[in-house]
Amino acid sequence: MPVHPLLASRFSPMWFDSDWNVTDDDVEVLLDAARWAPSAGNSQPWAYFVARRGEPEHDRIVKHLARSSGRWAPSASLLIVTMAHRYVEDTDWAYSDFADYDLGQSVAHLTLQAHAMDLACRQFRAFNLETLTDDLQPGAGWHIVSMIAIGRAAEDRPADRERRSTEELRTAPWD
Numbered sequence: 001m002p003v004h005p006l007l008a009s010r011f012s013p014m015w016f017d018s019d020w021n022v023t024d025d026d027v028e029v030l031l032d033a034a035r036w037a038p039s040a041g042n043s044q045p046w047a048y049f050v051a052r053r054g055e056p057e058h059d060r061i062v063k064h065l066a067r068s069s070g071r072w073a074p075s076a077s078l079l080i081v082t083m084a085h086r087y088v089e090d091t092d093w094a095y096s097d098f099a100d101y102d103l104g105q106s107v108a109h110l111t112l113q114a115h116a117m118d119l120a121c122r123q124f125r126a127f128n129l130e131t132l133t134d135d136l137q138p139g140a141g142w143h144i145v146s147m148i149a150i151g152r153a154a155e156d157r158p159a160d161r162e163r164r165s166t167e168e169l170r171t172a173p174w175d
């Protein structure tokens with residue numbers, strides 16, 4: 001059996017249809033998918049700041065984009081800032097050793113849910129973490145990790161995507 005078409009056909013576009021808008025229901029379903037991800041001890045150490053194009057939250061986020069992402073990310077209908085609960089409030093004790101790992105799984109859920117809805121996501125780190133953190137002021141123990149641009153893709157999946165082979169996954173990097 002080949003890899004499921006949902007996985008095989010997913011890709012991260014850089015260009016989105018700037019006329020297309022997500023609905024409230026779309027956003028709710030995407031977050032619902034994110035919430036069903038597995039996490040260590042069911043700790044669910046994730047949070048999502050949701051910013052729809054044309055709304056004040058979007059203006060708040062866009063000004064922290066890097067020059068690179070500033071060219072394409074604003075065309076997406078939705079920008080989401082992802083956050084992980086790394087530390088117990090006001091301490092240096094780990095809230096979970098797996099906070100970022102679990103956040104990544106939650107984002108993967110959201111990403112595939114989006115693809116199943118004929119939407120596309122491009123995750124990215126090309127933004128000013130310092131100024132965005134100053135602006136959003138995540139609660140104690142919470143840290144901004146990444147952003148996700150979500151919308152209707154305005155480009156086709158590239159033909160020449162590269163991945164390491166399954167053989168390499170089996171043989172690298174232990175003694």
Ligand SMILES: Cc1cc2nc3c(=O)[nH]c(=O)nc-3n(C[C@H](O)[C@H](O)[C@H](O)COP(=O)(O)O)c2cc1C
Nearest residue numbers: 010011012013014069122123124125126127146161
């Ligand atoms: C954590 C993370 C950070 C990323 N940061 C950026 C970024 O800053 N700029 C960018 O253009 N793409 C970024 N990407 C997208 C990756 O380049 C892309 O997922 C990768 O090339 C594989 O392509 P595919 O998603 O189409 O399979 C990021 C992806 C992830 C998961």
